[in-house]
Amino acid sequence: MKRTRKPGITRRSTLALMGAGAVSFAAPWVARAQAKTIKIGMPTILSGRVAQLGTSSRNAVLLEVEKVNAAGGLAGRQIEMVIRDSKGQPQEAARIARELVNTDGCEMLLDGEASSGSFAVHEVARDLGVLCIHTCSEASSLTADPKQHIPNAFRCVRQGIHDSIVGASYAAGIAKAKGLKKWATCSPDYAYGRDTTGEFVLYLKKFAPDVEIISESWPKLFQPDYTEVVTKILQAKPQALYSCLWGGDLTSYIDQANIYAMFTQMEVFAVNMADYTALTVVKNLPKGIHSGDRYIKTFPPTPENAAWGDAYKAKYNEYPTNWSWQNATAVMFLNEAVKKANSTDGKKVAEALTGLTIKCPFGADGTVTMRADDHTLVGYAIGWGTTIPQEPYVPDVKAGDWKTIFELEAEWKKSKGYT
Amino acid sequence: MTELQAGQGTQPLDVARIDARPQRYRDVLIALVAFVVLALLPFIFGSKQLLDFVIRCAAYGLFATSLNLLVGYTGLISFGHGMFFGLGAYGFGLMMQKTGVPIPVAFVATLAMTLVVAVVIGAICVRLKEIYFAFVTLAFQMLIHSTILSWQSLTGGDQGLRGGIPRPPFLSIDLSNHLHLYITSCALLVIGLLLMRQIAQSPFGYTLRMIRDNATRASFIGIDVWRAKLTIFVLAALFASTGGIIMALFVSGAYPEFAYWTISGEGIFINMLGGVTTFLGPMVGTVLLLILNDTVTRLTEYHGIVLGIVILFFAIGLRKGLMDFVVEWFAQRRGEVGERAP
Numbered sequence: 001m002k003r004t005r006k007p008g009i010t011r012r013s014t015l016a017l018m019g020a021g022a023v024s025f026a027a028p029w030v031a032r033a034q035a036k037t038i039k040i041g042m043p044t045i046l047s048g049r050v051a052q053l054g055t056s057s058r059n060a061v062l063l064e065v066e067k068v069n070a071a072g073g074l075a076g077r078q079i080e081m082v083i084r085d086s087k088g089q090p091q092e093a094a095r096i097a098r099e100l101v102n103t104d105g106c107e108m109l110l111d112g113e114a115s116s117g118s119f120a121v122h123e124v125a126r127d128l129g130v131l132c133i134h135t136c137s138e139a140s141s142l143t144a145d146p147k148q149h150i151p152n153a154f155r156c157v158r159q160g161i162h163d164s165i166v167g168a169s170y171a172a173g174i175a176k177a178k179g180l181k182k183w184a185t186c187s188p189d190y191a192y193g194r195d196t197t198g199e200f201v202l203y204l205k206k207f208a209p210d211v212e213i214i215s216e217s218w219p220k221l222f223q224p225d226y227t228e229v230v231t232k233i234l235q236a237k238p239q240a241l242y243s244c245l246w247g248g249d250l251t252s253y254i255d256q257a258n259i260y261a262m263f264t265q266m267e268v269f270a271v272n273m274a275d276y277t278a279l280t281v282v283k284n285l286p287k288g289i290h291s292g293d294r295y296i297k298t299f300p301p302t303p304e305n306a307a308w309g310d311a312y313k314a315k316y317n318e319y320p321t322n323w324s325w326q327n328a329t330a331v332m333f334l335n336e337a338v339k340k341a342n343s344t345d346g347k348k349v350a351e352a353l354t355g356l357t358i359k360c361p362f363g364a365d366g367t368v369t370m371r372a373d374d375h376t377l378v379g380y381a382i383g384w385g386t387t388i389p390q391e392p393y394v395p396d397v398k399a400g401d402w403k404t405i406f407e408l409e410a411e412w413k414k415s416k417g418y419t
Numbered sequence: 420m421t422e423l424q425a426g427q428g429t430q431p432l433d434v435a436r437i438d439a440r441p442q443r444y445r446d447v448l449i450a451l452v453a454f455v456v457l458a459l460l461p462f463i464f465g466s467k468q469l470l471d472f473v474i475r476c477a478a479y480g481l482f483a484t485s486l487n488l489l490v491g492y493t494g495l496i497s498f499g500h501g502m503f504f505g506l507g508a509y510g511f512g513l514m515m516q517k518t519g520v521p522i523p524v525a526f527v528a529t530l531a532m533t534l535v536v537a538v539v540i541g542a543i544c545v546r547l548k549e550i551y552f553a554f555v556t557l558a559f560q561m562l563i564h565s566t567i568l569s570w571q572s573l574t575g576g577d578q579g580l581r582g583g584i585p586r587p588p589f590l591s592i593d594l595s596n597h598l599h600l601y602i603t604s605c606a607l608l609v610i611g612l613l614l615m616r617q618i619a620q621s622p623f624g625y626t627l628r629m630i631r632d633n634a635t636r637a638s639f640i641g642i643d644v645w646r647a648k649l650t651i652f653v654l655a656a657l658f659a660s661t662g663g664i665i666m667a668l669f670v671s672g673a674y675p676e677f678a679y680w681t682i683s684g685e686g687i688f689i690n691m692l693g694g695v696t697t698f699l700g701p702m703v704g705t706v707l708l709l710i711l712n713d714t715v716t717r718l719t720e721y722h723g724i725v726l727g728i729v730i731l732f733f734a735i736g737l738r739k740g741l742m743d744f745v746v747e748w749f750a751q752r753r754g755e756v757g758e759r760a761p
Contacts, residue, residue, distance in 0.1 A: 046720040090674040102467035116579040116674040123671040147582035191576035
């Protein structure tokens with residue numbers, strides 16, 4: 001049979017083309033209407049020296065997101081986390097944060113960056129107006145400095161100033177009881193080390209005016225050899241030592257100081273000791289090091305906290321870190337704020353977050369609050385205790401008093417010109 | 420003919436003088452076309468990621484190409500070029516935060532400050548050769564990095580310049596508008612590349628090649644080698660500083676990482692990737708590295724392994740940058756065609 005088809009576009013192909021055009025034109029609207037999932041972006045540090053902390057942040061977020069999704073998601077929308085590695089570089093953190101919002105369609109950001117990276121992501125949040133919760137940066141100025149304040153950014157992290165007040169109050173009690181007057185300090189030589197040590201000494205002298213600092217050491221960040229620092233401190237013969245070394249630096253320092261039996265010669269106050277990443281890595285953890293609680297599952301001593309620590313260990317075969325509980329708390333805050341706002345709209349969630357108090361396993365009294373005036377976390381469990389070489393590592397933690405923290409923090413803000 | 424080949428002997432000096440004017444017009448034309456194409460991109464694609472990518476390309480491209488003026492054209496392997504990138508970012512950021520002067524004034528003042536610092540550091544460094552030059556530049560970079568970390572009251576220490584960089588509009592350009600920032604970055608990139616091209620193709624550029632190939636010979640024919648090296652060191656610093664300014668505007672801040680040795684390392688890597696014997700090699704290297712970085716970090720956190728393999732491939736496999744390879748391949752092909760032709 002001879003085919004009589006004329007050259008050109010047939011009716012059938014015209015209809016097909018029109019159909020395809022209509023589908024492709026309508027697809028975004030259909031997709032948006034059906035967009036049950038809500039994407040949350042998270043730049044964090046997954047490679048390099050602090051990769052372990054970034055990974056523990058990711059683990060905690062995923063653990064909590066699983067629970068939220070199992071309970072129906074955020075206002076009925078399942079959460080999809082988009083987590084990328086910034087390598088700890090601020091310019092990469094900024095790029096990734098922009099990409100997550102502009103290209104990947106993330107409607108909110110959890111900022112798992114430390115130090116400069118968090119300030120870079122903060123500027124992206126300022127520029128794009130996207131809801132952002134900082135979950136790792138402990139620099140007080142991130143929220144205390146009014147220049148930094150934007151309505152869409154919050155910080156769900158412990159703070160250096162809170163640690164210093166509680167640490168100094170605890171240390172002053174011991175200094176008075178044991179007559180510790182000659183003190184030495186040994187902290188990393190960068191803003192966190194200098195600021196935290198300065199604030200600790202300030203409040204220590206306020207609570208125990210007899211105290212005198214007779215030696216200061218400022219080893220470089222990530223310094224491998226501490227021999228000269230250890231011998232310098234031993235020569236000065238202080239009665240007590242304060243240090244805010246952290247992570248690998250702290251464990252290297254303790255291992256090297258152990259050789260010189262430093263911990264039998266003075267009382268040591270290491271604010272960052274009570275974190276499983278440090279406690280489990282030190283070869284011979286000395287008994288009796290005084291430490292602030294970073295994260296241990298026995299403080300706050302509640303079944304909820306213990307259960308959370310165990311659930312994390314069961315899933316990831318390691319204990320959570322300080323960054324873990326902060327990230328988990330951020331997801332809890334988001335969940336409650338969305339419930340309160342009954343919406344996933346960033347602005348409404350931000351309004352709901354402001355001043356919000358939620359039940360939380362890491363709260364000093366079982367709750368934590370996102371303080372309204374500076375958008376920062378308060379009311380979390382904070383305390384000091386002494387180490388033992390085996391689990392639970394820091395058996396008795398003395399809780400800090402939030403009333404004192406608030407009073408002295410307000411004074412500190414005034415002295416810095418923040419209020 | 421590659422730049423490396425062109426630099427051999429004194430004959431190219433005459434060639435450069437004879438061909439300079441038409442070549443300059445051609446370069447200006449190419450620059451104009453490139454700018455128009457770049458400026459049209461957002462209206463064609465409308466992808467914000469693309470804009471971010473090009474802005475970063477402008478920052479790193481200016482930095483890497485200026486490094487090539489030292490590495491490829493003069494034979495000065497600087498391991499500390501990143502200090503000028505950092506200085507640009509901090510100088511501009513601080514100027515805008517503390518003084519509130521208009522952006523063009525802050526831009527010029529930052530370049531002036533970079534010039535002064537580069538003259539001082541360059542005067543010490545360019546006297547040295549090879550590895551000594553490399554290490555002293557690295558030492559100065561670490562000095563500047565440490566100063567940024569320690570001078571907390573001014574620089575914010577390791578937290579960087581906080582509170583964002585104010586960007587008041589000037590001449591109806593509002594750099595807080597992302598499209599305006601994009602167009603401005605493209606303009607700075609194109610102008611910067613054009614200026615560097617003119618430097619490279621000028622008699623001074625050919626003097627640099629002669630110094631690279633045989634400094635003793637250059638000195639014997641009456642060239643003040645130290646002065647020529649210092650001049651290019653300072654000029655390269657100015658372009659690197661401009662790259663830093665673009666980066667500071669992109670992230671709305673300045674961070675100590677901008678002045679760390681890893682930035683210099685990235686510059687060297689970009690040059691290895693793109694090639695040092697062609698003018699556009701570093702620019703191609705920048706695009707390659709950023710594409711690699713952006714795609715690989717999306718896919719895996721083990722990006723270090725992937726980038727390491729790529730470096731090995733270029734260093735051991737190709738033994739040259741991509742543009743060197745392409746140029747040689749074309750030259751070879753043309754040669755073969757020429758042989759076959761009657």
